[in-house]
Structures are given as C-alpha cells and as structure tokens.
Amino acid sequence: QKEVEQNSGPLSVPEGAIASLNCTYSDRGSQSFFWYRQYSGKSPELIMSIYSNGDKEDGRFTAQLNKASQYVSLLIRDSQPSDSATYLCAVNRNNNDMRFGAGTRLTVKP
C-alpha cells in the first residue's frame, strides 16, 4: 500500500463546475495535511493546509479531513481553466517527514 494515494486522473470538468480531488493516507499518526498545485514545468505551490477533522474553506477551495477514514479531499468550486494543473496531496507524518501522492491531473474545459 502506498503511503499517500491519489487518483492519477486525468480529471476533466467543465468551466464553472465543482472539481473533487481525493487522497487517502496510510499512517494513522499523521497530523498535518496539505494540498499543492503544480503547473507543468513549475514547482508545487501551496493551496491549503488542514490539521483537524472537518472542512476548511479558502475562497473557491475547500479542504476536508477525516482522520478516522484516513481521507483528505479538495473541492474546487466554480472551476476555471486556470485551475488546470496537477494537484498533489501531502501528508506530514512526524517530524517533517512529508510524503506526497503521485498527483491528480485536472483539466478544466472552457
């Protein structure tokens, strides 16, 4: 079992729709969870961090965490073509031991 698993996609949604990205992790002791966006040829940039169960909203982005199910998700509302990128889920297990998923490639079609 991989430490952090994501659907590789590609995930395609029409402009204005909600994009839903999912991630599961194996280390039950993990405490910090992150979503990064990576455009082709660029480095990952932080979108959201979440530390406790429930939802966390930031603009069009909502992160959801369920530690009992070891599940993290990212919702992107009113998706825009500029949201087309690869989204990386990251889990900080302990003492800055960060593990990344393989990423989900999202395409938003105008």
Place this chain on the structure above:
Amino acid sequence: KAGVTQTPRYLIKTRGQQVTLSCSPISGHRSVSWYQQTPGQGLQFLFEYFSETQRNKGNFPGRFSGRQFSNSRSEMNVSTLELGDSALYLCASTDRGTDTQYFGPGTRLTVL
C-alpha cells in the same frame, strides 16, 4: 520575505560527472528538504536537514548526498551521474510553526 531560491536553474551534464545543487531557504526556516521529481516516479523524497544535521532520509543510493550550513543554506551532490538522474530537483524549506513546506523553483538536471 524572499522565497526559497535554488541555483542553478538548469544544468546539463554527462554520465559519470558529478553535480552540486544549492538551496537557500526562506529567512528563519531551519529545515530544508530535497526531492527528485520525474514524470514516471512523481515527487520522491531525498533527505531533510535541520540545524546542519540530516534528520530524515529517503530511499536513494549513496551517490546522492547533502549538507547544510550554519546559515541554513543547503547543498546536494550527486556523484557518478547516470541517465536516470535526469529530473527536476526541488528544495523546500519548512515553517515549523505550521509544518508547511514551501518549494523553490527547482533545478532541471539533464544527464546526457
């Protein structure tokens, strides 16, 4: 604050050579992590340094090494380069208050 900086941005080397990459973290960040990213393998963790000590290490051969200086700047070295070492090498510095890693722009290494 200035972001994470990495030099050089691009490198072309031949097999058997060695290479040194440099990373300067965000001011005040004392932890630096290094990753290798390839299309087939995704983001693979190399190692992490904190206060000049290697704290975590990924599953890479001994040809990959690193160090950190007292000003928190870090270098990684790859010796005896192989074709498969061609990748984007990313450095990230950590805000320990939030456990958040911030990435530099990366160094694109091509091994011919």
